[in-house]
Amino acid sequence: MTVIPEIPTIDLSSYIRPDATPEERAGVIEDVRSACSRYGFLQVKGHGVPLATQREVLESCRRLFDLPQGVKDSLSLKNNPARRGYERIGEQILDAKALPDCKEGYYLGREVPLKQMGFLRGPNQWPDLPSEDFHAPVTEYYEHMLRLGNSLVEILALGLGHDISVLKDFTKEPVVNLKLLHYPKHISTDERQFGAGAHTDFGAITILLQQPGKYGLQIFHAPSNAWLPVPAIEDSLVINIGDLVNKWTDGKYNSTLHRVVNASDGDRYSVPCFYHGDLSATNPFKPGDGSETVEEHIRRKFDISYGLTSKS
Ligand SMILES: O=C(O)CCC(=O)C(=O)O
Numbered sequence: 001m002t003v004i005p006e007i008p009t010i011d012l013s014s015y016i017r018p019d020a021t022p023e024e025r026a027g028v029i030e031d032v033r034s035a036c037s038r039y040g041f042l043q044v045k046g047h048g049v050p051l052a053t054q055r056e057v058l059e060s061c062r063r064l065f066d067l068p069q070g071v072k073d074s075l076s077l078k079n080n081p082a083r084r085g086y087e088r089i090g091e092q093i094l095d096a097k098a099l100p101d102c103k104e105g106y107y108l109g110r111e112v113p114l115k116q117m118g119f120l121r122g123p124n125q126w127p128d129l130p131s132e133d134f135h136a137p138v139t140e141y142y143e144h145m146l147r148l149g150n151s152l153v154e155i156l157a158l159g160l161g162h163d164i165s166v167l168k169d170f171t172k173e174p175v176v177n178l179k180l181l182h183y184p185k186h187i188s189t190d191e192r193q194f195g196a197g198a199h200t201d202f203g204a205i206t207i208l209l210q211q212p213g214k215y216g217l218q219i220f221h222a223p224s225n226a227w228l229p230v231p232a233i234e235d236s237l238v239i240n241i242g243d244l245v246n247k248w249t250d251g252k253y254n255s256t257l258h259r260v261v262n263a264s265d266g267d268r269y270s271v272p273c274f275y276h277g278d279l280s281a282t283n284p285f286k287p288g289d290g291s292e293t294v295e296e297h298i299r300r301k302f303d304i305s306y307g308l309t310s311k312s
Pocket residue numbers: 179181196201208210216217258259260270271272
């Protein structure tokens with residue numbers, strides 16, 4: 001009988017703490033390496049993101065998605081070359097064999113001036129909510145994601161046997177985007193309906209905050225041919241490898257198929273943070289391998305999932 005494993009939980013404080021010893025850091029690097037090569041998924045605690053900040057950003061999700069539909073639609077990502085803003089229910093198709101996703105979302109990222117606007121970079125679209133209810137908590141969470149994302153890519157590179165200097169171009173001006181998500185209660189009886197259809201993430205790595213207790217995320221475990229639920233535990237963040245790192249490591253670090261079916265008895269909120277990296281970077285682990293740039297790779301996958309053309 002195949003034993004269905006649990007996704008490992010790793011305490012990152014032994015790497016992040018300024019006084020962590022080289023042995024402690026090496027232990028974390030090895031644990032992350034093993035989790036990435038076995039599952040492509042892990043959970044982390046000791047990540048340094050205050051619990052109050054996590055709670056506030058989830059509250060901000062609720063406030064945003066509670067706005068009237070017309071207000072949300074006026075902030076649509078489809079009118080925005082930077083792809084910042086609102087996605088309505090059914091607007092994204094993550095699995096072409098399933099029905100459109102039963103979720104609504106909202107993309108945000110680093111504030112880039114209008115004159116430098118381009119794919120995945122530009123000014124954010126801010127909803128008309130008091131700053132303390134939305135802008136401030138979301139920005140605070142975002143700053144933590146930047147810091148944590150940078151530590152994680154460092155840990156990944158070290159685990160692959162590289163010096164962190166290989167990340168110079170990749171982390172120069174990294175595109176790191178947040179997506180606020182809302183899954184309404186799952187009421188469909190159609191087995192092709194998911195909150196998020198089965199997919200792998202497009203970028204380098206994803207850091208996911210789930211609303212505590214609101215199960216729904218499942219990852220595909222190929223050896224046991226089973227979908228494993230990922231626990232939604234307070235103060236625990238889920239990290240997963242995206243297609244870029246999968247490609248750059250020839251599958252050594254796997255981007256694992258996952259999907260969401262809201263298993264709770266009500267709304268479920270979550271906040272993935274997609275660390276894509278500098279858009280002009282290519283494979284930091286094998287320079288000059290002729291691979292696509294980060295931008296070419298993400299643009300292709302992202303725009304297809306929204307039925308957008310890849311020109312603007
Ligand atoms: O909501 C979740 O738990 C996961 C979302 C996800 O997989 C994604 O947005 O790529």
